[in-house]
Amino acid sequence: MGDRAGRAGVPPPRDANARRVMMAQRSVDTRPELALRRALHSLGFRYRVNLPIPNKRRRRADVTFVRWRTAVFVQGCFWHACPKHLHMPKHNAEWWWDKLQNNVRRDEDTDAHLLRLGWLPLRVWEHEVVETAVAKVVEALAHQGHPRAVGIRARSGVVISENEQVLTGP
Numbered sequence: 001m002g003d004r005a006g007r008a009g010v011p012p013p014r015d016a017n018a019r020r021v022m023m024a025q026r027s028v029d030t031r032p033e034l035a036l037r038r039a040l041h042s043l044g045f046r047y048r049v050n051l052p053i054p055n056k057r058r059r060r061a062d063v064t065f066v067r068w069r070t071a072v073f074v075q076g077c078f079w080h081a082c083p084k085h086l087h088m089p090k091h092n093a094e095w096w097w098d099k100l101q102n103n104v105r106r107d108e109d110t111d112a113h114l115l116r117l118g119w120l121p122l123r124v125w126e127h128e129v130v131e132t133a134v135a136k137v138v139e140a141l142a143h144q145g146h147p148r149a150v151g152i153r154a155r156s157g158v159v160i161s162e163n164e165q166v167l168t169g170p
């Protein structure tokens with residue numbers, strides 16, 4: 001997962017907001033991931049968690065459907081430079097810019113790699129409403145021929161309902 005990439009380097013962020021974001025950052029089992037996994041599980045989907053992607057053992061997908069060749073990445077808005085919530089720390093701005101750009105390039109490279117192997121990469125943002133993220137996963141899986149996803153899509157509207165919980169929570 002790219003989220004881990006941001007931890008390796010110096011210097012530590014002096015910017016208070018950046019520090020808070022870093023401290024809150026966990027690379028495995030973040031709250032958005034858990035919310036998505038829980039929702040998918042309740043719809044009857046089975047998947048692998050934090051699995052290395054094929055032929056790149058050091059990169060991992062958050063939720064993987066091996067048989068259906070679909071890899072889902074739940075992206076933190078900070079580390080993956082979400083266009084809606086782009087936040088550049090004021091201290092060491094240039095260093096941070098390089099780091100975040102590297103993360104974005106790495107994500108693009110991972111996607112291209114997966115596509116070459118016949119896999120479907122899917123990226124959802126932590127800021128997305130869980131129902132929206134689930135709908136995207138269902139759409140991707142249906143595209144890959146997953147029967148349950150095809151069924152759910154056929155009964156469209158079933159997925160996007162119930163609570164309007166944002167992945168990150170309040």
Ligand SMILES: [Zn+2]
Pocket residue numbers: 077082083084085125126127
């Ligand atoms: Zn965002």
